[in-house]
Amino acid sequence: MADKIAPARSFDRANNEMRPVKLTRDVMMNADGSCMAEFGNTRVLCTASVEEGVPAWRKGSRSGWVTAEYAMLPASTNRRTKREIGKRKGRSMEIERLIGRSLRAVCDLNKLGEYTITCDCDVIQADGGTRTASITGAWVALHDALDSMLERDLIKRHPLTGQVAAISMGLVNDELLLDLDYPEDSHAQVDLNLVGTEAGGIVEVQGTGERSTIDRAQLNDLLDMGQAAIARLCDLQNQVTAFRD
Template sequence: MRPDQRTYNELRPIKITRNFIKYAEGSCLIEMGNTKVIITATIDDKVPPFKKGSGEGWITAEYSMLPRATQQRNVRDINKLRLSGRSHEIQRLIGRALRAGINFKALGERVIILDCDVIQADGGTRTASITGGFIAMFDACKKLYDEKVIENFPITDFVAAVSVGICDGVEMLDLCFEEDSKASVDMNLVMNDKGEFIEIQGTAEGGAFTQEQFEKLLELGKQGIQKIIEIQREVLGEDSKLIGSVPKDEKTSGCDQE
């Protein structure tokens, strides 16, 4: 039995609160079990140099963990005068993932900056940031659309993420920290609502794994993400009908120039 009494293929309870921050163009609080992340979306007209004059927008992300998000206090990156390698890798992942679900031309020459701040960590902070980041990005785009700043709603697909892993020889979905810390295989999956993979991150922590195990993990993750997207759809309600109103553009979804 898992620490929180879940079955091997069961997600932790998920709660997403839209418009959690008053001043941001889009925001949410996402809770996946005991992991809690606040995400804000900011619209800025200053696009990266490689997008200037293109008529296309961009999505970028920043990620940080509050000092007491964990059992022991973490030192803030600003006090170390550099961004930690872990934070840098995670925020690049978040940006790549969410760029796969938006039409840059429909967004116009502007950038949406997603700030993902972990206020409590119990595993899966990067996947929660992607899942919640999608909601914050949606609301920022809806603000532009409602105010007629853009003509077409730019989000083409739902995007969500989840962790999977092997603990004590068993393939499991949505690992908490206790499970993640002892997992022999640890993976993060990002997918869209069409069942297509956006990113797969996986590593063997204590030994190799087989193709059969890999396929079981992919199937577990796929089923979990389908359920998460259903929750996203419920959170957005009628607004979710805006998604997919424009086709994907010709961009390279995984273009990672940051």
């Protein structure tokens, strides 16, 4: 177990430990699939909605589409966040594109037919890692939406080819840390997000040197921590969905 930094991290955890994670299914009555993803004090409501039809550029392809939308509710942060009405924030658009790419990486769209599934990720409470919590919870919501399509005989085979989850990490006070909360993220020298699969595949790596740099050995250490965490998150996803059973 890695040594702790001073002051102690939230939830009294070691450098290579995640915050307590909870995935709760079926939290929205009208959604085709839903999941509340909780990483410590970060809470994201993820829903998946099935609609017949696809974007114009995919019509006639006999192939479906999975996309995402992301937003932070006004009281999700310590200062009220204005609703994105009319003009979307660049950050929100970047995050929802990341969520969409991550989900499509483990979905065979040819098995979906000409249906669109939109995964909405609404941040109820933000304390760091909202994009990674969104991806992890959205996979559960997507899984359940696809299950409902099978039950309604809208599709013949399950389009999911695997699981996808995500975790944040970084260099803070010259320490390599996993699953940054907001105080850590806001003071990070290097910030990194990892999206990966249950099989150990890497979907995407996002890394930025905010106040410093890391060397190749430190990057390898961060990726090792991140992939171990993603394996645990995928196990948790499987516990609530029985996808691999």
